[in-house]
Amino acid sequence: MATAHELTVKNNGRNVLLKFTDADLIVDYGGGIMDDEHSSQCSSVSCFSGFCRTHNTRLDQVPFRQVIGAYYAKGSLKVSYLTRNHKKNFVLCKCEGAVEEEHNTFAMDWADKLMDAAYKGAKQSKTLKVLVNPRGGIGKAKSIFTDQVEPVFLAAGCTLDITYTEYINHACEIAQELKLKYDAVVTVSGDGLIHEVLNGFAQHEQPGKAFAIPIAPIPAGSGNALSLNLLGIEDGLDSLAAALNVLKGHPMKADLFSFIQNDKRRISFMSQSIGLVADLDIGTDHLRWMGDSRFLYGYLRGVLSLKTCPVELSFRLVEDDKEKMARFAQENTGQKPCDPSSSGVDDLEELPPLRYLGGTEEGWTTYEKPFIWIYAGKGPYVSRSLMQFPVSLPDDGLIDIAVKEVVSLYSFILLNSCLKMVKDNRAKLLKALDGAEDGVPYWSTTNRYFKVSAYRIKPLASKGILAVDGEKFPYTDFQVEVHQRLGTFLSQYGRYMVNFKVQEPKQVLK
Known part of the structure; x- marks a missing residue:
């Protein structure tokens, strides 16, 4: 039966209980452990269909920040969230189950309330311009996007406009002509692609509005410095953590530089x-x-x-x-x-003046x-x-x-x-x-x-x-x-994720 913030869904005659508290979504599978044959069919994705899951537990407790989608339609409830595996990396879990007819209205309301709690003011179902550099880093950007990141965006209901860059400064050309309709520009590469996008914005016919479009990196290069600074050392190289930042992050203003050489x-x-x-x-x-x-x-x-x-x-x-x-x-x-x-x-109708x-x-x-x-x-x-x-x-x-x-x-x-x-x-x-x-x-x-x-x-x-x-x-x-607060990035924290300690004088290195 459905009670306040609790909902039971059915699959193959078995019940799965979903409920959420003030801070977490709880998924109680309530069944036994899946067998090895069933487990081998599911690597990183879980679902209620057959009760697949990425770990041998009967219960998931998921912080709201890791819940990315909850949708009800035609008697079926779909819930998607990220959870951490034994390596502390994020994996995507998709859950689906049938709802008894008398609880349809409640299920729709339950999904809406869960999404409101999960996004906390961040826009849901974003429209994203995605730039993928297949040659970035060690050449794995395309597979990182298609195998890991794109499923997360689609599970969150995002609208994707995807371009695979083909040559140097291709992203710059795209950014220069970019329509101002996107909630964010997602770069799947290293820091060089971000450099191209920003220089494209600088040549945009409305540079101020272009620079206001947040950039969000998916780490697929060698250094991935911006991702490390936005997400921290633990999550900075995790592509799904970066995807979560795209979904849940808020615009954060940041300084940019003018680099002047040979006029x-x-x-x-x-x-x-x-x-x-x-x-x-x-x-x-x-x-x-x-x-x-x-x-x-x-x-x-x-x-x-x-x-x-x-x-x-x-x-x-x-x-x-x-x-x-x-x-x-x-x-x-x-x-x-x-x-x-x-x-x-x-x-701004043009770049800030040089002082x-x-x-x-x-x-x-x-x-x-x-x-x-x-x-x-x-x-x-x-x-x-x-x-x-x-x-x-x-x-x-x-x-x-x-x-x-x-x-x-x-x-x-x-x-x-x-x-x-x-x-x-x-x-x-x-x-x-x-x-x-x-x-x-x-x-x-x-x-x-x-x-x-x-x-x-x-x-x-x-x-x-x-x-x-x-x-x-x-x-x-x-x-x-420097130009103060000219750039915009997506951040869940509103600051750089760094833990730097002030040392006592006796600890200072020679």
């Missing part, structure tokens, strides 16, 4: 790097088959070579006190999803010590194994810059200890791997860290590697400045 302006959302970190990114592009392990390989190779980075760095400094920056970030990581209407940029290009030298600081790399960007994680910018915030209107110093060769020659310098610096660089996924190297005394409103770089050598959002750019002069 050409491009949008950057993640990072710009030069020196060792650029070498390990672009210089290992031929090793994409290794996944994000290629970054570790590139780092170790760079440590052995120990090359300094001959460039001139200047910036407009806002803050360089590490403890102050860390405490401020810690105090501002519990934000609720921010109101996208408060950005003030949605009605610092070709202006006075007043307010600029030149960094003069030798260093191994420069890494500038937005978002704590740049890969699963490296929290490069642990005090980065989505919309503080600032660029985070990390500079890895190295003691000058000339000074050590004077001290007749050149060999020790090489040994010591390699040891420090290798030690920087310790706790890199938790941001520990932030505290190293050889890791200088700045928050700036703009910066510029002039290479002092003819050859080198410059990476912007993980893509190779010409190794020539460039300048970067």
Whole structure:
């Protein structure tokens, strides 16, 4: 019998009880364990038809955030949800059962109430523009989408407009002409596809409204930094967790950058790097088959070579006190999803003006010590194994810059200890791997860290590697400045999902 928030459905003469509390959906299968033959027919999908399920339990307790669909039609109730397997990854469960005729009205109302509780104000049955890069990462983006993600979107009742990109900047061309009817743009690839979409928005006839369309990544590349920052280290590489974020996420405003080089302006959302970190990114592009392990390989190779980075760095400094920056970030990581209407940029008819290009030298600081790399960007994680910018915030209107110093060769020659310098610096660089996924190297005394409103770089050598959002750019002069809250991403949390601890002075690395 149906009672408040409880409903019994039938399949093959057996009852399954569904009910929901203030926080969870409970599915009580009430039957025995399925046999091996039946189990082998169902890998990741469960259903009431035959009582298939992904685990040998008689009861599922599912948080509302993991319920994605509940629909009643023609005497049948369908419920879809995500649950975690033994590896802590999400799997899709689909449930269907017949409802007795006298409970049809109640079943329809029950499904509506469950959906209201499950989505909590997020739009149901979204209209999504999906861009899949079949060549992204290690080439599994297409199967990740068709086998894992698309079934989740369809179970949630979404309308999908799918395009498989065919060449470089294809996504940019699509975004430039994109109709403003979509609830989100979903990118199934690495961070490079997001870079293309944002630069397409920059050329849109209504750039403000285009930038207001949220972008939501499905991790299918090498680094997947944005997904890691939005979902956290535990779920950042789980394609179904990312799909859930598409369904349940709210628009979150985020800063974007203008990258100006050779009088050409491009949008950057993640990072710009030069020196060792650029070498390990672009210089290992031929090793994409290794996944994000290629970054570790590139780092170790760079440590052995120990090359300094001959460039001139200047910036407009806002803050360089590490403890102050860390405490401020810690105090501002519990934000609720921010109101996208408060950005003030949605009605832009063109990109925000550049404030610092070709202006006075007043307010600029030149960094003069030798260093191994420069890494500038937005978002704590740049890969699963490296929290490069642990005090980065989505919309503080600032660029985070990390500079890895190295003691000058000339000074050590004077001290007749050149060999020790090489040994010591390699040891420090290798030690920087310790706790890199938790941001520990932030505290190293050889890791200088700045928050700036703009910066510029002039290479002092003819050859080198410059990476912007993980893509190779010409190794020539460039300048970067920030545009506060210009971009929009989908987030269930309204902040970067990072757990960075402020250390006591005695714990600071040398």
